[in-house]
Amino acid sequence: METLSKARISAIGAYVPEKRLTNEDLEKIVDTSDEWIVQRTGMKERRLASEWEFTSDLCIRAVEDLKNRYHGTLDDVDMIIVSTTTADYAFPSTACQIQEHFGWSDTGAVDVNATCAGLTYGLHIANGLITSGLHRKILVVAGETLSKVTDYTDRSSCVLFGDGAGALLIEREEKAPGFITFVQGTKGDGARHLYRTGLRSDLKGEKLLGAGKMVQNGREVYKWAARSIPEGIKKLLEQAKMDLGDIDWFVPHSANLRMIESICEKAGIPLEKALTSVEWFGNTSSASIVLALDLAVKNKKLKEGDTVLLYGFGGGFTYTGMLVKWGASV
Known part of the structure; x- marks a missing residue:
């Protein structure tokens, strides 16, 4: 389906926790090896959130990174869409936690759960909302703390998952939509x-x-x-x-x-x-x-x-x- 878009991606930000979990570290936890992991997955290391670091914290840091790199203001953001499967709470949403941190009062806030397709789902929704004329500037944020829901006794899956967050800014653009x-x-x-x-x-x-x-x-x-x-x-x-x-x-x-x-x-x-x-x-x-x-x-x-x-x-x-x-x- 071809789209008649009036939106574009205009800025990016990202954040990953400091703690690293290497293949060598995993060798001490389960029956695996660096060679086995690399051969089957290509993975060398992952980042893990600390005990008191949650998805909202990672997402906020990613938005702060975007804010520092963006050549404009985020004070007129009128919607926050967060994709996550590991929200801090069942509710309030992670998007509401981001809104509270930055204090953007005239801003909608909603979480979506499309698992690993969540970022592209969020972009799709943002493009639709802006192209329709309902919104003009939307933050699409994706964040996960999968380490908190990973079974570290299952060697087939525990080697796979890590934590991190990223943010993209979507703005109205009629002359050169993206x-x-x-x-x-x-x-x-x-x-x-x-x-x-x-x-x-x-x-x-x-x-x-x-x-x-x-x-x-x-x-x-x-x-x-x-x-x-x-x-x-x-x-x-x-x-x-x-x-x-x-x-x-x-x-x-x-x-x-x-x-x-x-x-x-x-x-x-x-x-x-x-x-x-x-x-x-x-x-x-x-x-x-x-x-x-x-x-x-x-x-x-x-x-x-x-x-x-x-x-x-x-x-x-x-x-x-x-x-x-x-x-x-x-």
């Missing part, structure tokens, strides 16, 4: 392969495991992503009447480097065009895409005007892919 087109969908019957229990512990009569911790069937998630995402990329390009040569950067959810390699191979995207954060931050769920973008900005890879293919996918199963023109000058 959102080109999108694809979106859900495969709800995949829910049993990736979940965290909440108020109930069954799914269609089936007893669920986990007791509040994440449970993942990595093989099934990998198969679904490796099969469906190349199809979504093809559809995106067809809708935009573009080809792979028109894409400067591919930024998928950084779930697993081997998965990204497989997706690139099947989609025909050169691996050197993929921007990732998984090597140094692990799988940070909804925050992974913005962390990858931030690394690319700091490494002077990603530049204003570049055409970027963002693709979030995760538990649900749900996904949102989009083509955008990068608009942030920082």
Whole structure:
């Protein structure tokens, strides 16, 4: 579906906790090894929030970073959208906690939960709200403290997850909008392969495991992503009447480097065009895409005007892919 956008990404910020969890550290916790982890995931280390550091703290630090790098004011932000699966509380929302910290009183605030697709879902919603004329400046924030819901006795999953947060500013722009087109969908019957229990512990009569911790069937998630995402990329390009040569950067959810390699191979995207954060931050769920973008900005890879293919996918199963023109000058 082609979109008639009137919005663009205008600024970025990010934050990761100081504490590192290396593969060598994990060798002391579970039966694993640096070689095993790197071979299967590409991960080298992750960042972990401290005992008294929560998702709202990480998100606030990411917004503060954006504020310091942005060539304008955030006092006229009129909506805060936060993507997270690890909010401090069931309510109030993380977005409300960000609003309280910065004191923007004439600002809407809402959390969304689309798991690892949360950042692209947030961007999609922000683009729609601004293009419709209802809003003019929206903060889209993604933050996770997955270490607090990771089962560190499960060696197949505990090596994967890390903590972090990122923020993007979306502003109204009629002359040179940045959102080109999108694809979106859900495969709800995949829910049993990736979940965290909440108020109930069954799914269609089936007893669920986990007791509040994440449970993942990595093989099934990998198969679904490796099969469906190349199809979504093809559809995106067809809708935009573009080809792979028109894409400067591919930024998928950084779930697993081997998965990204497989997706690139099947989609025909050169691996050197993929921007990732998984090597140094692990799988940070909804925050992974913005962390990858931030690394690319700091490494002077990603530049204003570049055409970027963002693709979030995760538990649900749900996904949102989009083509955008990068608009942030920082």
